[in-house]
Amino acid sequence: MSDKIRIALTKGRLEKDTVGLFEKIGFDVTELRDKGRRLILEVPGQDIEVVLAKAADVITYVELGACDLGVVGKDTILEHGGRYFEVADLGFGRCRFALASKKGSDFYGGVGVKTVATKYPNVTRHFFEGKRMDVDIVKIEGSVELAPLLRIADGIVDIVETGTTLKENGLEVIEDVVPISARLIVNTVSMKLKKERIETLAEMMQKAL
């Protein structure tokens, strides 16, 4: 069996943080830093191949076994679900899902059905199911903050880091939904067939945090 392991990284910030982690471990990350437009890269001397992908695709590749491991945000995991092992909280990429509405408005008031705008309909549905609330969900692709301002929604469920965007648009957090951070996920078969290599890498990554 090939000893090579393949790890998919979510392009952007999680990628940079993971590369930083690899550097701390002592891996040669020159190729990862100086990647040009390539999407599959090598970590020299480690038999590790790095694949760069969009967050949701990281999950797809790991779930189907095209990649053994993946680094992806809890936000994407919650929205997409799927079958894989979620073995470590890498701690970086920390933020949260929160419910927000126009400052001063009473989101939970009244008996009417509320409309909630979000990029994450599954997370939103699950959250309100837990509250036994029927809500109308509107899927928005871009800046969700617009929806309450344009009066198409009573509130939004979105990722909040500092809350500055909300504040500048006259919105405020009503309630935190769930905390988010980067997770290390593993394909269920790889975990068994390549146990040692995967556990060793996972351990090194966690120690370097």
Add this chain to the structure above:
Amino acid sequence: MKNYDLLTPEGTRDLIFDECAALRSISEKLRVIYTSHGYTEVITPGLEFFDVFNNKSRHYPQEVLYKLTDGKGRLMVMRPDTTMPIARLVGTRLRTSPLPLKLFYDQTIYRANPKESGRDDEFYQSGIEIIGGEVMRSDMEALSIAAEVMQSFEAEDYRFEIGDSGIFTMLSDKLDLPEHELDDLREYVMGKNYPALDDMLSRFGDNAYARAVRGMTRLFGGSEVFAEAEKLLPDEAKPVLHRLEKVYDSLCALGIGGKVTVDLGFAGKSSNYYTGIVFNGYIEGYGMPVLTGGRYDKLIADFGVDTPATGFAVNENAVADALLRRSGGMLLPTPDVMIWSDNDSIVAAIEHCRKLIADGLTADYTDLADINAARELAKKRGCKRLDVVTADGVKTETIG
């Protein structure tokens, strides 16, 4: 109106050439293994009442079932599984048959997967069920046949993994969690979601059962697992552990020790029918288990006959995919001989084909009027021999 006349529905596909051949050859291999051990085939309907798949010990979430209604408005489903129809069969037509019953099946299964997930909604599943046998003996028989099955695929590498849902059941009972939290816990154990597990169990402090749940999730691998589990698990869980170890040792004694692993982190799902030993088979090149099985002692009671049972199922499409990907398959098979005849020698050509076939060759009558077109076709198909049948008799041409 948009027409879909050129598409197959998502999750389904046409199987052609090598894809068919690979699937059929796997199916045939399995059939030979089962029948040589004395198993008998059953075929159950592709359509069943919804109620068959919605009972106490096992229910399928509505989302995964393809549903329709019959003429009386009753809810029907395309079968998502064969074990439950077999349980129904044991509770009805087979209820007076002598036990243990040893049955096998080989038929399609339908499951509505999430859109664009890349999974098959329709696939061939082949498996066995042992109904009413003594526990240790039938577990070992099911496992040894499953091991034979895994070996028969001749995959580059394979692993055979065993566990027991009884350990989790015992430990989680002691934690006395409300139902929804128990479901979460189960999900975390199954997903090896270590951080969520640690969060959830931290409130139990130094509780031995909580520590055991946390520890068992990480305990998978070879025989070393048992030594560690001995230290980790409370005494109440030891009988299950020791039985599992005995099974592991027996599999090693059967000579597949190097291929067998143990995963104590098995919790099943709340909707699952497994009650004891569970096992999975993995092959190199496929990202999900290709074989799943286990003991289900309560399921058949839901159909009126209280008898223990065990069995397993193989996803034949998954195995065929993995093996074809390795061999790079997808070829139109080449016949040994192709035959062409002129208009007056059609009968003679057919007789000539029969003679070649009787001699053990594959003979393909080209069905073309033009001999040059036949030569061209033989060349394209990679066939080296074209037999030309005319009133003058048979002349063999070498192609290529």
